């Protein structure tokens with residue numbers, strides 16, 4: 001089959017460096033595999049570095065870097081950004097993917113659950129974005145992709161109110177980041193998937209049935225597209241629903 005014609009201003013992967021947090025998880029690993037396969041250089045943030053090195057052992061050693069990233073430990077964010085810049089000499093993209101889903105409702109659950117959700121799902125992406133922005137601005141085509149959720153777009157009864165609040169906050173962070181670095185060519189997307197078939201939702205009662213969940217690889221396809229788009233094709237929000245709802 002002949003190659004499909006591409007838009008002349010499509011951004012090629014070659015040489016570009018993309019940081020991915022939570023790279024050992026279901027969605028993060030799919031991003032790492034897809035982007036490495038497409039020719040990007042990937043910097044993988046993981047809590048368990050040995051596990052990550054083993055998990056991605058077949059990647060081209062010239063195009064992969066693994067560094068410890070613990071969302072609740074601010075020092076690891078700075079160390080990861082600095083080490084990535086030192087290893088590759090540039091940073092072209094940041095995918096804030098690491099996240100947790102913990103249950104807390106309007107009547108049940110301890111407030112410490114809110115603190116954990118806030119620290120991991122909101123403060124850590126904010127911190128990483130601030131740290132990476134100087135590097136992203138320098139290249140002229142920086143990209144930030146924040147993995148939010150359809151739970152960041154509306155409230156659906158039964159979902160953890162704490163999780164929904166943090167994912168709404170990720171939308172606000174996305175739009176604020178868009179304003180912070182527009183002139184320097186940084187473009188920012190909130191990726192808002194419905195149920196994805198990963199460990200995160202494996203044991204949650206009432207969740208979308210397995211057969212209807214998104215595959216992590218489908219989101220890899222979407223991220224690969226977002227990273228190819230030129231600066232005049234901003235997709236600020238990308239909602240990927242598995243179910244029929246009005247609005248998106």
Ligand SMILES: NC(=O)c1ccc[n+]([C@@H]2O[C@H](COP(=O)([O-])OP(=O)(O)OC[C@H]3O[C@@H](n4cnc5c(N)ncnc54)[C@H](OP(=O)(O)O)[C@@H]3O)[C@@H](O)[C@H]2O)c1
Nearest residue numbers: 022024025026027047070071097098099149195196198200
């Ligand atoms: N699955 C879904 O249905 C769904 C839908 C919409 C959005 N999302 C979002 O997609 C993202 C990825 O989730 P997933 O489905 O791939 O879940 P997952 O398989 O549970 O992966 C979560 C990732 O986040 C990392 N992580 C958790 N706590 C962390 C911390 N304190 N510091 C650093 N990393 C931490 C995990 O690290 P370890 O590997 O070390 O545990 C793992 O790599 C999350 O932001 C989630 O909210 C998921």
